[in-house]
Amino acid sequence: MVVAMAFVLALAQAVLPLSLLWVVDGPAPIGVSVPRARLEHPVVRYAVAKARAWLMWCALASAVATAVLVLVSPQLIPVATIATMVLIIMGWNRCGQRIRAVKRAEDWYADVPVVLRGDVVDSEEEELPVNWWGFWCAGAIVMAGASYLGARWDEVPGEFATHFDAHFQPDAWSTKSVGSVFFGMFFAVGLLLFLGALAWIVRVAPSSSRTAHQPESRKQAAKIRASTASALGWMSAYLCAGLVCMQLSMCLPDWHEYQKLISVLFLIGTVAGAVAMTVSLARISGGAKRGGVGAYGDRRQIQDMGTEPPDMDSHVVWGMFYYNPDDPAIFVEKRLGVGWDFNYGRWPGKIFALFTVLILIATLAVALF
Numbered sequence: 423m424v425v426a427m428a429f430v431l432a433l434a435q436a437v438l439p440l441s442l443l444w445v446v447d448g449p450a451p452i453g454v455s456v457p458r459a460r461l462e463h464p465v466v467r468y469a470v471a472k473a474r475a476w477l478m479w480c481a482l483a484s485a486v487a488t489a490v491l492v493l494v495s496p497q498l499i500p501v502a503t504i505a506t507m508v509l510i511i512m513g514w515n516r517c518g519q520r521i522r523a524v525k526r527a528e529d530w531y532a533d534v535p536v537v538l539r540g541d542v543v544d545s546e547e548e549e550l551p552v553n554w555w556g557f558w559c560a561g562a563i564v565m566a567g568a569s570y571l572g573a574r575w576d577e578v579p580g581e582f583a584t585h586f587d588a589h590f591q592p593d594a595w596s597t598k599s600v601g602s603v604f605f606g607m608f609f610a611v612g613l614l615l616f617l618g619a620l621a622w623i624v625r626v627a628p629s630s631s632r633t634a635h636q637p638e639s640r641k642q643a644a645k646i647r648a649s650t651a652s653a654l655g656w657m658s659a660y661l662c663a664g665l666v667c668m669q670l671s672m673c674l675p676d677w678h679e680y681q682k683l684i685s686v687l688f689l690i691g692t693v694a695g696a697v698a699m700t701v702s703l704a705r706i707s708g709g710a711k712r713g714g715v716g717a718y719g720d721r722r723q724i725q726d727m728g729t730e731p732p733d734m735d736s737h738v739v740w741g742m743f744y745y746n747p748d749d750p751a752i753f754v755e756k757r758l759g760v761g762w763d764f765n766y767g768r769w770p771g772k773i774f775a776l777f778t779v780l781i782l783i784a785t786l787a788v789a790l791f
Contacts, residue, residue, distance in 0.1 A: 431492055432485040434689060435503060439481040439510055446473045452518040453741025455733040456525070457534045465524045469517045476513035480506055504782055511740055518741040531733045552625055552648050556655025560614050560662040567666030568607045571673060578603055578673045586681070606669025610662040616777075617658040621651040623770060624753065647753070664688035739766075 446452060451466055452473050460466060484506040491499050525531075571578075583592030584602070596602040624647055667684045671677040737746040744754045747767035756763045764771030 429489070431499060431689065432489040434692070435484040435488040435506060436481040438506065439477040439484065442477050442510070443474055446470050446477070452514060452521065453738060454518045454521045454525070455731070455735050455738075456521065457530055459534075460525075460530050463524075466521055469521050473514060473517040476517065477510065480509050480513065483509075501786065504786065511742065514742065515740040522735060525733075552621070552655075553652040554655055556652065556657070556659045557614065557618050557621070560610075560655070560659040563659065563663050563666055564607055564610045564614065567610075567670065568604060571603065571607070571670060574674060575603070577675065579675070582673055584672060603673055604669070606665045606672075610665040613665070614658050614662055617654050620774075621654040624654070625651045660691055664691070737767075745771075 447470050449458075449461075450456065451461070451470050456463075456466060484502060487502045487505075488499055491502055578598055580598050581595050582598070582602075583594065584596045584605075585594035586592055601608075664684070664687075668681075668688065671681040671684050735741075737744060737749075739745050744763065744765050745767045746765060749765055749767065751765050752768050752770050754763060754765050764774050766772060766775055
């Protein structure tokens with residue numbers, strides 16, 4: 423079982439850097455704005471190759487480190503995850519710096535006609551239905567789990583294990599109380615509210631500034647947002663189910679024998695779900711790009727006019743995060759990955775960034791202290 427856990431967690435750690443391999447290249451290689459005529463420039467090709475090699479090394483190092491930590495010090499696995507994210511960002515930015523330096527030195531955009539197409543005010547997008555059943559299922563799962571555990575309150579021991587080592591031996595305990603017994607349910611409710619709020623923002627927030635204004639482009643953009651909101655619902659249902667089952671396995675003696683199975687299935691399902699969501703959004707986003715929906719305007723129509731989107735590097739931090747307080751759009755197409763990301767120059771993006779940083783700090787604090 424320990425070997426299985428090591429394999430699953432190592433695979434999970436490798437998924438993130440490996441999933442980025444196929445988005446390194448493209449209209450904005452490594453997140454850098456490049457004119458079409460320069461996409462085959464030796465500097466661009468070299469930087470792309472270096473970025474791919476860096477991601478593969480990150481995947482290998484992260485997988486090996488995680489497998490070792492499962493056997494030696496499992497509580498440090500979150501540290502390995504965060505370290506992997508930091509290494510990816512550092513390598514991504516470093517590989518893109520060479521392109522940006524040569525682009526500035528040779529002034530690649532000097533003779534390139536550019537145009538920024540899109541609406542400067544919120545516009546009506548085609549309304550596509552969002553499947554909210556995932557969130558309803560998540561709420562029902564949490565309520566059912568809390569009711570079931572409450573009905574068996576007398577069977578909960580006065581002291582029970584709340585943490586386990588790599589061999590599933592308890593190494594931390596808690597006394598019986600409402601907070602300790604229902605902690606998993608409380609956490610699941612908080613997660614559900616957060617993902618629900620995020621899905622609602624994705625659905626209703628304006629993304630007008632550079633979103634293409636052609637009918638087929640609007641439809642693709644609306645499809646990406648509706649699919650993202652729906653996927654967040656089903657993700658919340660699975661995560662809530664896993665949290666509830668793990669809480670039951672800790673509190674109820676007759677559930678103890680299922681702890682290993684629940685933990686492994688939860689990890690496998692989380693990894694598989696993240697990959698499935700990424701692939702699904704990639705297919706939709708790929709269709710959008712083929713249809714002319716670009717991050718900075720209708721690329722197909724721009725190309726037909728003999729012009730290109732402008733150099734937006736001044737608004738992209740580390741080649742990944744879009745920051746432009748003057749842009750009314752709350753969501754923009756990702757430079758890194760698929761789907762949409764926040765405009766971190768607007769208040770929703772700042773709140774999301776702050777929340778993410780607090781989660782990372784809390785994760786490190788729990789792992790290290």
